[in-house]
Amino acid sequence: MRFRIADNAVRSEADYVIILSAAADMSRRDGGPMTEKLKRIGILTGGGDCPGLNAVIRAVVKTAAYDHGIDVIGIENGFEGLIRDRCRPLSPGDVSGILARGGTILGTSNKDNPFRVPIRENGEVVYRDLSDEAIRIAKRHGIQLLITVGGDGSLSIARDLGKLGLRVIGVPKTIDNDLDATDVTFGFDSALAVATEAIDRLHTTAQSHQRIMVIEVMGRYAGWIALQAGLAGGADAILIPEIPFHIEKVAEAIGERIYSGRSFAIVVVAEGAAPAGGSMSVRDMIADSPDPIRLGGIGNLVARDLEKLLDRETRTTVLGHVQRGGIPTPTDRMLGTRFGAHAVKAAVAGETEVMVRLRGQVVETVPLAEAVAKLRRVDPEGELVCTARSLHTTFGI
Numbered sequence: 001m002r003f004r005i006a007d008n009a010v011r012s013e014a015d016y017v018i019i020l021s022a023a024a025d026m027s028r029r030d031g032g033p034m035t036e037k038l039k040r041i042g043i044l045t046g047g048g049d050c051p052g053l054n055a056v057i058r059a060v061v062k063t064a065a066y067d068h069g070i071d072v073i074g075i076e077n078g079f080e081g082l083i084r085d086r087c088r089p090l091s092p093g094d095v096s097g098i099l100a101r102g103g104t105i106l107g108t109s110n111k112d113n114p115f116r117v118p119i120r121e122n123g124e125v126v127y128r129d130l131s132d133e134a135i136r137i138a139k140r141h142g143i144q145l146l147i148t149v150g151g152d153g154s155l156s157i158a159r160d161l162g163k164l165g166l167r168v169i170g171v172p173k174t175i176d177n178d179l180d181a182t183d184v185t186f187g188f189d190s191a192l193a194v195a196t197e198a199i200d201r202l203h204t205t206a207q208s209h210q211r212i213m214v215i216e217v218m219g220r221y222a223g224w225i226a227l228q229a230g231l232a233g234g235a236d237a238i239l240i241p242e243i244p245f246h247i248e249k250v251a252e253a254i255g256e257r258i259y260s261g262r263s264f265a266i267v268v269v270a271e272g273a274a275p276a277g278g279s280m281s282v283r284d285m286i287a288d289s290p291d292p293i294r295l296g297g298i299g300n301l302v303a304r305d306l307e308k309l310l311d312r313e314t315r316t317t318v319l320g321h322v323q324r325g326g327i328p329t330p331t332d333r334m335l336g337t338r339f340g341a342h343a344v345k346a347a348v349a350g351e352t353e354v355m356v357r358l359r360g361q362v363v364e365t366v367p368l369a370e371a372v373a374k375l376r377r378v379d380p381e382g383e384l385v386c387t388a389r390s391l392h393t394t395f396g397i
């Protein structure tokens with residue numbers, strides 16, 4: 001539920017009683033009286049890391065301290081810290097010098113869900129709902145509101161804790177850029193820069209050896225990294241989950257290019273891309289993860305088939321976690337900073353169960369339930385795909 005702090009212009013004792021009982025009522029549903037002054041908030045980073053997380057933490061701690069005199073408690077390793085009580089105070093001094101640093105100073109985890117905690121009992125793993133205990137730990141530390149920086153998995157957990165009465169605000173992050181409720185997530189721009197540079201580097205070696213170079217990039221079920229890095233890097237083929245491909249069509253387009261004198265080619269493949277009528281390549285299943293499927297392997301399959309069909313030496317590069325590491329771009333530092341500062345402002349204004357987001361040029365909030373409801377995927381008829389096709393880039397259809 002979304003609410004703002006009520007106007008506290010109490011004029012008579014009767015008014016006061018009415019407001020207090022309304023606040024008590026709200027507090028049962030929303031985790032705290034609306035008029036309670038915010039003195040301490042918690043922050044955690046959950047799910048896969050990405051460049052820009054430290055910018056959010058820094059902005060939250062500094063805005064809270066300097067603008068509002070609010071203390072911040074950092075919770076370590078995502079929701080694990082809330083289940084196992086690993087919390088520490090964060091002062092402005094603690095977050096000094098972290099803006100340009102990749103990863104997260106708090107640590108993260110994409111396994112720990114307080115609603116489904118694996119516990120070994122009599123030699124067997126059983127799953128327990130420890131969400132009440134997690135909320136008790138937060139309250140014991142005096143945390144009145146929890147800022148959760150995460151992707152759809154962590155934000156869904158935050159939403160569910162919100163329903164149990166903990167006041168929560170979400171901040172979206174992911175290199176995949178696949179949350180529909182925000183125009184962009186921080187982390188994406190840095191991953192895009194890494195993937196584009198990798199394509200640039202592959203160009204020169206591809207040219208020297210007259211090879212077909214296949215590069216597999218991340219993105220889960222969305223093709224944003226592949227599409228935009230492919231466009232920025234001038235790829236000859238881009239294969240994305242939203243457009244099932246025919247390998248013969250890819251080979252035809254690359255063959256035309258090679259036999260017309262361009263002796264090499266670059267093929268960008270999203271990890272979630274799949275052939276028409278086929279399925280995505282699953283590399284691994286991670287037990288206890290809210291999203292257990294780890295994609296990977298399609299790059300090698302595409303390379304193998306192209307080598308056979310075109311009789312041309314082919315090599316594969318799987319870019320992997322390099323896309324998530326390293327220093328954030330200025331764009332991601334800016335976005336993380338704006339999101340962090342806005343999350344504190346929303347908290348002070350009494351908002352809860354909302355996520356900050358960027359719409360156009362404006363940072364604002366949206367109800368958390370709405371924010372995690374839909375993934376944002378590439379429109380196969382959209383402007384970016386059409387632009388790539390105008391430049392003769394094939395999508396294998």
Ligand code: F6P
Pocket residue numbers: 048110151174175176218219220271294295324
């Ligand atoms: O969601 C971010 C992401 O990097 C995806 O692009 C990728 O599929 C996944 O996380 C990898 O997860 P892990 O770090 O658990 O291997």
